[in-house]
Amino acid sequence: MSNNITISDVAEALGVSKTTVSRAISGKGRIGAATRKRVLEYIQEHDYKPNVIARGLAQSKTFNICVVMPGDYALVDLPFFQEAIMGIQEIAGMMEYDLLLCIGSGNDMAGLRRIIQNHKVDGVVLLRTMVDDPQVTFLQERRIPFVTAGSCKYKDVKQIDHDHRSACRELTSIMLMRGMKNMALLGGSEDIVVNQTRYAGVVDAHEQFGKKINDNLVFLNLEGKAYVEKAVDDAIDRGCDCLLCMDDAVCAQAMRRLRERHIKVPQQVKVASFYNSSVLENNVPSITSLSFDSKELGARACKNLLRQIEGEETENRTLLPYEVVLKESTQ
Amino acid sequence: MSNNITISDVAEALGVSKTTVSRAISGKGRIGAATRKRVLEYIQEHDYKPNVIARGLAQSKTFNICVVMPGDYALVDLPFFQEAIMGIQEIAGMMEYDLLLCIGSGNDMAGLRRIIQNHKVDGVVLLRTMVDDPQVTFLQERRIPFVTAGSCKYKDVKQIDHDHRSACRELTSIMLMRGMKNMALLGGSEDIVVNQTRYAGVVDAHEQFGKKINDNLVFLNLEGKAYVEKAVDDAIDRGCDCLLCMDDAVCAQAMRRLRERHIKVPQQVKVASFYNSSVLENNVPSITSLSFDSKELGARACKNLLRQIEGEETENRTLLPYEVVLKESTQ
DNA sequence: CTGAAAGCGCTTACAG
DNA sequence: CTGAAAGCGCTTACAG
Known part of the structure; x- marks a missing residue:
């Protein structure tokens, strides 16, 4: 056989x-x-x-697409990548394309560079972009078809994203409407585009209500448990009545800290997260959060990329919808 | 350029x-x-x-290896796959090999089959094996070099695994030594090889102490939250003093249920998990568990595969060590 | 030590 | 409608 x-x-x-x-x-x-x-x-x-390899040689095609995911993601980011990849794979598979995995951080492009130089793929999807992203520049220079699943500040880059800004505005507005007076904001690296977008959404909501963010309650670039812990402590000391966590990693750690200090959620402080809470799903109380369909994101990104590879024109920017899921932590 | x-x-x-x-x-x-x-x-x-593609055609090689991960894994399994893939990638990258991702369940081999038929890879690593695994049979028939990261019952298959059996024996022994009288066992699908291995370890420990497992406290094939919830409730009703969770998915859900019912850990019931608890790391109390180096597992698997591809002889079975990490949940 | 030529398994002008 | 031939970019006996 x-x-x-x-x-x-x-x-x-x-x-x-x-x-x-x-x-x-x-x-x-x-x-x-x-x-x-x-x-x-x-x-x-x-x-x-x-033999697809032979056909590829004759046609200068590989029928592979490269999906690059950062090597430094936390556990908590995993569901996003996993789901996005499932979406990508589903579409790619239908068109007989396979996925070549590339793991690298924003700065270390060795992997991506090699894959491109080795002509191993027909295009690439970037699963996370930095504010200044050398990968984007590299791919543009080489004229490799690519797309970002998630926000990208470069306007001429093909990108599919969820509407994080509106989503964060809406969730923040809800909290403001419920009378929160001292919202603290806990978030990760400002180098990551989506974190900036989320922040912008929070600002939007405040402006809409004619309020201003209390800078004493904004804690960004929280990389690691110790930082989150300190931020939570400081926020509580400064009398915050609501913790807005910009991602689930931060939220999980914040919840841990609150539990350790026996601070009751939502009685003493409300908590909400700006991302899907599959990671948080075993939390008691359950956590209010935004919900995005990451698989759909991946699928859409892949479709766009495939069309580019076929030489078709594609939209520069696609925004996908979101849901606000209210749960016990904000009641 | x-x-x-x-x-x-x-x-x-x-x-x-x-x-x-x-x-x-x-x-x-x-x-x-x-x-x-x-x-x-x-x-x-x-x-x-x-051009690696051209070289591949001339040499009948692709310099790609396929890593197949199941499509049905829970969030909680993600760290294992992620880490294993990191290990694989690290070794593969050094040898200028890239990773082709294949997502499929035990039964749906469409993806793997296509990749193999399309000559897209030189070998494959299977990240999870079922007790009766059609993928294994398929790859054997085709004489494709492959290796399993994790246990595999087929003796002639190249496999790298952690010593789950000894690990589970040791952790169970510790609990028995601490005087546990009514240990409940909560676990997932028996179709997955590693679950059987873990169970065997628990049996070993009991035999070693001249005891028998209480069948009324064994809950296997717990697929989904509702099942775990019921199992926890039943175990408590039947007077168990210790919950042995065979994986972290089950453990996270069990902890949730205990918290919901206001049952104190470890005061009223001890809890231990048979896997790395990175998923559980924000738990209060912290959870006693086994610890395995999944990245090392991936790396070793990849090395073995690469040697097979080069036509060298490799060991049939490699067992990697483990650690027992005692934390608050069993104090 | 070096090269001409055939070959890997396809595709695609070009000619008929 | 069909085919002979060149070509994709390499490697590797074979000969010198």
């Missing part, structure tokens, strides 16, 4: 040329209906599969 | 043959030291990279 039968074998067995076989399969070029049928039946019966 | 320079260009520029250039790069075949130096310098300076 070793599948080493080639196009030549098929051609020979059928007494036709390789050209004919190739045409029957690809559907390109004129070919008699009868001949075509014969070829198709034969390859069906003998389970012939063209 | 488009990198379309080929071996012919290099040969021409240098006034040598393509053969010579090829030999200078690969290091195979006799070649004058001076010539070689000239070639190497030139390609260095002009940033020439051989």
